[in-house]
Amino acid sequence: NAGVTQTPKFQVLKTGQSMTLQCAQDMNHNSMYWYRQDPGMGLRLIYYSASEGTTDKGEVPNGYNVSRLNKREFSLRLESAAPSQTSVYFCATAFKEQFFGPGTRLTVL
Amino acid sequence: QQPVQSPQAVILREGEDAVINCSSSKALYSVHWYRQKHGEAPVFLMILLKGGEQKGHEKISASFNEKKQQSSLYLTASQLSYSGTYFCGTGALDSNYKLTFGKGTLLTVNP
Numbered sequence: 540n541a542g543v544t545q546t547p548k549f550q551v552l553k554t555g556q557s558m559t560l561q562c563a564q565d566m567n568h569n570s571m572y573w574y575r576q577d578p579g580m581g582l583r584l585i586y587y588s589a590s591e592g593t594t595d596k597g598e599v600p601n602g603y604n605v606s607r608l609n610k611r612e613f614s615l616r617l618e619s620a621a622p623s624q625t626s627v628y629f630c631a632t633a634f635k636e637q638f639f640g641p642g643t644r645l646t647v648l
Numbered sequence: 649q650q651p652v653q654s655p656q657a658v659i660l661r662e663g664e665d666a667v668i669n670c671s672s673s674k675a676l677y678s679v680h681w682y683r684q685k686h687g688e689a690p691v692f693l694m695i696l697l698k699g700g701e702q703k704g705h706e707k708i709s710a711s712f713n714e715k716k717q718q719s720s721l722y723l724t725a726s727q728l729s730y731s732g733t734y735f736c737g738t739g740a741l742d743s744n745y746k747l748t749f750g751k752g753t754l755l756t757v758n759p
């Protein structure tokens with residue numbers, strides 16, 4: 540069991556470029572989440588999906604879109620990256636407690 | 649609104665105890681506690697639910713005061729491995745599957 544996997548682990552983008560962060564889980568959980576973590580700010584929710592086919596905005600959704608492709612996969616897309624989106628991105632899945640993926644470290648120049 | 653954690657940082661010697669507090673302005677259904685080591689993902693420690701249900705690890709305890717919307721995490725006889733940043737995440741009554749995390753408490757345990 541891999542738990543929660545994320546790709547890529549590291550990424551450097553130029554301002555205006557687009558990219559998709561991938562997340563997959565093999566825990567058979569309905570709920571999946573995308574967070575960003577910035578120094579001193581804790582974890583802030585970008586988007587979440589309570590079940591396959593549903594998504595909803597969290598605290599900081601601007602500049603991001605998501606797709607819940609199936610029960611296993613939940614992707615996060617940056618259409619036009621900005622330096623303010625430099626952060627560490629965590630995907631998580633939950634039944635009650637949340638299980639986090641290893642993170643994607645994104646730098647936007 | 650993010651829950652407020654206190655203290656922001658604490659330094660202990662091995663074997664000492666610590667308490668980390670988490671306070672919310674919203675009525676809560678659940679409080680979660682996670683520990684994150686530098687460069688790693690957060691790891692689940694404890695969940696406390698309205699009504700008294702708890703789930704967590706053997707060596708860590710916590711309390712949840714539903715009326716005051718507060719939770720405390722108790723770390724006793726600290727070990728070097730306890731070092732890291734501790735986050736509380738709160739689930740509100742009207743959206744308990746969605747957590748709001750505090751800014752974290754940095755715990756350092758020295759020999």
